[in-house]
Amino acid sequence: MKFASSIVLSGACLLASSASAQAAFSETFLEVPGRTGTLKGTLLVPNSNPSAVVLIVPGSGPTDRDGNNLLGVKASTYRLLAEGLASHGVATLRIDKRGMFASAAAAKDANAVTIGDYVDDVQSWVTILRSETHAPCVWVLGHSEGGLVALASAKDLQGECGFILAATAGRPMGEVLRNQLKANPANAPLLGQALSAIDALEQSRRVDTKDMHPALQVLFNPAVQGFLISAFSYDPTRLISGIAKPVLVLQGQRDLQVNEADARVLKQAGRRASLVLLPDVNHVLKSVTSDDPRSNIATYADPGLPLAPGVVDAISEFLASNAVTSGR
Helix, strand or coil, X not given: CXXXXXXXXXXXXXXXXXXXXXXXXXXXEEEEECCCCEEEEEEEEECCCCCEEEEEECCCCCECCCCCECCCCCCCHHHHHHHHHHCCCEEEEEECCCCCHHHHHHCCCHHHCCHHHHHHHHHHHHHHHHHHHCCCCEEXXXXXXXXXXXXXXXXXXXXXXXXXXXXXXXXXXXXXXXXHHHHCHHHHHHHHHHHHHHHHHHCCCCCCCCCCCHHHHHHCCHHHHHHHHHHHCCCHHHHHHCCCCXXXXXXXXXXXXXXXXXXXXXXXXXXXXXXXXXXXXXXXXXXXXXXXXXXXXXXXXXXXXXXCCCHHXXXXXXXXXXXXXXXX
16 A cells, blocks of 8 residues: 655654564654644554554543543553554554544544544544545454444545454443442442433433433433444444444453453354454453453553553454455
8 A cells, every 4th residue: 555645744753662563663644624623643563564454443431542531540541552563564544533632623522422423534534544644444443332333434544454343342332331220239238320311212212310310311321322222322233234344353351341242243243254252362462361350451551561462462453354356
């Protein structure tokens, strides 16, 4: 893939973090017009001719292009993933979500952004990536909630090679939230109100939070109810069943948020889905060998930990095995 002359490189030539592959790559800052302002992201390109181009769609909440957020997650999962893939000859674009971080101007209210808005942004990024890199198509990699965005984008997306779903739920988000709340015995006093609220939001009805427990007032904040109504309306299995292009379902077996059953449901529903299960890998794609949830969560705050062995290899092998058909 030859890169267009319109790209302005930052001038930074960095070394890949992998000790086994000291390949250099270049960093470029890209932007694309949004509804009210500019969307921004970082393109990482190996100094060899890239074998594929991947758009990394971030997960839930205030998560930035590196995979970190304001709620204590500092694992830098997306930055490490981009660097690891660059060492395998793959270019990546990681992005700030509409209304957040460097893309803050692209939405007046980040809380009011819906899954449909994120889908529109995926199309914008795929279009600019193809233009700038001359790639025949772009792979869309969604992590966690980003996997739902990737699936939702598939129906009308133009220019995608296929999809990579990392730690992506196979159930509607309302069902996932129900199960998470029920799994914690400490939530028993709150379950009645919480489950009623989920039921209402699934029926596109907003809920009054003024008499709710304070913890639920945060969870069901009126400012985010529009987003929740949007997110609850999507069924991942129905979405993946309509995708005719290759899909990789990548799932860690020590993920505390999304489980192996989710991955297997997606694999079963997908027409061209491949499944890779990674033992001792958690939700932020780091290595965990303990059953202790505290040890698992501790990895979320440690950017110094590398990605778990097998994560980058699984993705790069999938891309290579589908390279012949990726230009459709």
